[in-house]
Amino acid sequence: MAIFPAFLLLFWTCTIRGITASKPNFVLFMADDLGIGEIGCFGNKTLRTPNIDRLAAEGVKLTHHIAAAAICTPSRAAFMTGRYPVRSGMTGHDGYAVLMWNAVSGGLPPNETTFPKILKEQGYTTGIIGKWHLGMNCGSRNDFCHHPLNHGFDYYFGLPFTLINDCDDSLPTEIHIAFKKKLLFYGQLFAVALVTIMVCKQIRLITISWKVIVIFAFLPILFFGYWYVAYEFMNYWNCFLMRNFEITEQPLDPDTTAVKMINEATSFISRNKQGPFLLIVSFLHIHTPYITTKRFRGKSKHGLYGDNIEELDWMTGEILATIDQEGLVNNTLTYFTSDHGAYLEGLNTVNKGFNGIYRGGKGMGGLEGGIRVPGILRWPGVLPANTVIDEPTSLMDIYPTVIKLGEGKIPEDRITDGKDLMPLVQGLDSTSPHDFMFHYCSDQLHAVRWYQKSSHTVWKVHYISPKFSPEGSSACFRSKLCSCSGDLVLHHVPPLLYNLSNDPSEKMPIASDLATYQEMMEEIERAVANHRASLHPVPLQLYKFNNLWDPRLQSCCGIFPFCSCRKE
Numbered sequence: 001m002a003i004f005p006a007f008l009l010l011f012w013t014c015t016i017r018g019i020t021a022s023k024p025n026f027v028l029f030m031a032d033d034l035g036i037g038e039i040g041c042f043g044n045k046t047l048r049t050p051n052i053d054r055l056a057a058e059g060v061k062l063t064h065h066i067a068a069a070a071i072c073t074p075s076r077a078a079f080m081t082g083r084y085p086v087r088s089g090m091t092g093h094d095g096y097a098v099l100m101w102n103a104v105s106g107g108l109p110p111n112e113t114t115f116p117k118i119l120k121e122q123g124y125t126t127g128i129i130g131k132w133h134l135g136m137n138c139g140s141r142n143d144f145c146h147h148p149l150n151h152g153f154d155y156y157f158g159l160p161f162t163l164i165n166d167c168d169d170s171l172p173t174e175i176h177i178a179f180k181k182k183l184l185f186y187g188q189l190f191a192v193a194l195v196t197i198m199v200c201k202q203i204r205l206i207t208i209s210w211k212v213i214v215i216f217a218f219l220p221i222l223f224f225g226y227w228y229v230a231y232e233f234m235n236y237w238n239c240f241l242m243r244n245f246e247i248t249e250q251p252l253d254p255d256t257t258a259v260k261m262i263n264e265a266t267s268f269i270s271r272n273k274q275g276p277f278l279l280i281v282s283f284l285h286i287h288t289p290y291i292t293t294k295r296f297r298g299k300s301k302h303g304l305y306g307d308n309i310e311e312l313d314w315m316t317g318e319i320l321a322t323i324d325q326e327g328l329v330n331n332t333l334t335y336f337t338s339d340h341g342a343y344l345e346g347l348n349t350v351n352k353g354f355n356g357i358y359r360g361g362k363g364m365g366g367l368e369g370g371i372r373v374p375g376i377l378r379w380p381g382v383l384p385a386n387t388v389i390d391e392p393t394s395l396m397d398i399y400p401t402v403i404k405l406g407e408g409k410i411p412e413d414r415i416t417d418g419k420d421l422m423p424l425v426q427g428l429d430s431t432s433p434h435d436f437m438f439h440y441c442s443d444q445l446h447a448v449r450w451y452q453k454s455s456h457t458v459w460k461v462h463y464i465s466p467k468f469s470p471e472g473s474s475a476c477f478r479s480k481l482c483s484c485s486g487d488l489v490l491h492h493v494p495p496l497l498y499n500l501s502n503d504p505s506e507k508m509p510i511a512s513d514l515a516t517y518q519e520m521m522e523e524i525e526r527a528v529a530n531h532r533a534s535l536h537p538v539p540l541q542l543y544k545f546n547n548l549w550d551p552r553l554q555s556c557c558g559i560f561p562f563c564s565c566r567k568e
């Protein structure tokens, strides 16, 4: 009697093993702010990116790969959820574009289902190394409601926030510079008023009790003091490394982070080579301030900016080498992309991004340069090598693609905007699964792309676009980042329509009195109405009180406010 169940168990175990072995591993590389014009295999002739180029040579290069937003937090939220960021409340509003501090209550809502969460349920070991920028806590210092480990990851090592100038002590502060200036201005104004009142009281020009003066002085001093402290300690508050739930380095040591990330990624792969595993390598490169180790400094033809890109490529190569050494290359789907286009308003002309033939860049809503990014998929034996696909695809497509390969189920209680890419990239289908794509700048719909299959044409309409400053330039140099609404945008009436298939640089809008224009616009308007009808109001995660520094939420190694440690 005992033999039979034992036999069954053995059979069952083998079957489970068999299924597990057939599931591929996933290694997904995401660069930060890397433009489509900045790597060799996408046409850059002067920067050396042999490792990323090798991925393209061994796999499929996607030349029409579109990010769901032109800025970090919303684009990454869409990547993780396969949904437009408006659906999860991860779009900005009214000047708030991304999460501004580690200690804010906004972040990827706990009720969103990320693809790592689903893969984990399918037996995957899941890890993410590097930048997160999707929030940390909701209501108290250590509730970790937005932390990677509460969004389906088994392992996390990295910078939960994003690289900012403040992470390098020698640079001027970056976040909310305008706000800080305003604060200082009002602070000084207040101080002058206070001193004037006190002097007037002293020389008996006014009769007002000292009590009233003290009360008048107390609250604003507290308020200014609170904000001032937040700015002065930005380096401690935002730039730190975590391993799982533990802060290991606060503030982080910028010179050693690249090597730490490589070591973490390669040891994750080696540890989990039995598979199946998911590893996301979310680079801090090539965000400002372009922190680059000595080995790469001064080596490229494009200053510190180019050095940083070449270091990013080297890091990619080190991790690819581990995939090779562990013999995992043929059962690993490897992906490379960037969260959005390059930043054009850089520190100076040398450190300026480049988005190839595409107009615009980071933070510019619908302009092609802000959202068309490099996309590469490699899986030897399953995907063809050295193949170029020009059909429209989205970063959100990774969501259903990897869930399906991992034999998981896509949530049915909500809309998923990404599409399974396997038929297209395997060459079974020749056309993209996408018809329309909606391009938001924060919560404003700036542009729409329509792939009209019958004429094999990709159309794009712009309703709103940024007003460049200074006028005549091609970026928002004055404000360092373009705005999405208000006086700093242009409303196009009638909207500008482009045939992207013959005008990828968006230079020649189609005359609005042509019959084609009317026809196309009618079709697009209908799709916009349907899309709008599919949206439901959700809490705005990046807005106002969800995005203001709150000391109660500050991640801290030690006893707040004395946060500092070096455990690495």
Ligand SMILES: *[C@@H]1O[C@H](CO)[C@@H](O)[C@H](O)[C@H]1NC(C)=O
Pocket: 037, 038, 039, 043, 044, 045, 046, 047, 302, 305, 306, 352, 353, 354
């Ligand atoms: C390569 O990228 C750099 C850095 O963005 C850029 O300045 C340069 O113009 C690009 N070169 C070519 C040939 O595309």
Ligand SMILES: *[C@@H]1O[C@H](CO)[C@@H](O)[C@H](O)[C@H]1NC(C)=O
Pocket: 327, 329, 330, 380, 381
């Ligand atoms: C991987 O697959 C390719 C193509 O099918 C084959 O040529 C190669 O030898 C395989 N490599 C390994 C390490 O199994």
Ligand SMILES: *[C@@H]1O[C@H](CO)[C@@H](O)[C@H](O)[C@H]1NC(C)=O
Pocket: 455, 457, 499, 501, 502, 503
């Ligand atoms: C758009 O441009 C493409 C590429 O030149 C062309 O083949 C197509 O006919 C154009 N579409 C229309 C409807 O004019």
Ligand SMILES: *[C@@H]1O[C@H](CO)[C@@H](O)[C@H](O)[C@H]1NC(C)=O
Pocket: 109, 111, 112, 414, 536, 537, 538, 539
């Ligand atoms: C998550 O919760 C918010 C309210 O807290 C709700 O508006 C939203 O629809 C929920 N999202 C999902 C996918 O269930």
